[in-house]
Amino acid sequence: MKFLVINGPNLNMLGIREPDIYGKNTYADLIRLITEHAEKLNVDVECFQSNHEGSIVDKIQKAYGKKDGIIINPGAYTHTSIAILDALKSVGIPAIEVHISDVDSREEFRKISYITSYCIERITGMGFAGYLKAVDDLFKFISSK
Numbered sequence: 724m725k726f727l728v729i730n731g732p733n734l735n736m737l738g739i740r741e742p743d744i745y746g747k748n749t750y751a752d753l754i755r756l757i758t759e760h761a762e763k764l765n766v767d768v769e770c771f772q773s774n775h776e777g778s779i780v781d782k783i784q785k786a787y788g789k790k791d792g793i794i795i796n797p798g799a800y801t802h803t804s805i806a807i808l809d810a811l812k813s814v815g816i817p818a819i820e821v822h823i824s825d826v827d828s829r830e831e832f833r834k835i836s837y838i839t840s841y842c843i844e845r846i847t848g849m850g851f852a853g854y855l856k857a858v859d860d861l862f863k864f865i866s867s868k
């Protein structure tokens with residue numbers, strides 16, 4: 724099974740960025756955790772981070788016919804990007820939305836997500852563990868099909 728893990732803008736700044744909200748661990752720590760966890764399930768994961776909306780759209784399009792599942796934290800694009808929603812709909816690959824913080828208990832604008840309607844699940848406020856739950860749940864979802 725092949726998963727694509729996408730992280731949007733400013734998630735490369737984990738560890739530096741607002742550690743009281745996002746924690747002290749880095750993006751490299753996150754990737755290590757996801758990769759080690761996926762290996763246990765024999766899932767091949769490709770991790771991608773970009774600060775650019777179009778690059779994320781390109782990456783989703785390139786996953787067509789190549790990846791079985793997508794785990795996506797679009798960062799601030801969650802709250803603005805119809806283009807990312809349309810890209811997910813275009814490829815039709817099952818996807819799970821992840822947020823490190825509890826977006827629903829923060830500012831009003833963070834409660835809006837354009838991609839939730841497409842995703843099979845939305846995981847918020849679990850820190851880095853949310854990505855590991857996403858790997859497990861996506862694995863179960865695809866295995867049961």
Ligand code: DQA
Binds near residue numbers: 796798824826
């Ligand atoms: C985030 C929440 C978003 O509101 C924010 O813009 C991010 C990170 C999260 O993981 O909690 O960049 O997606």
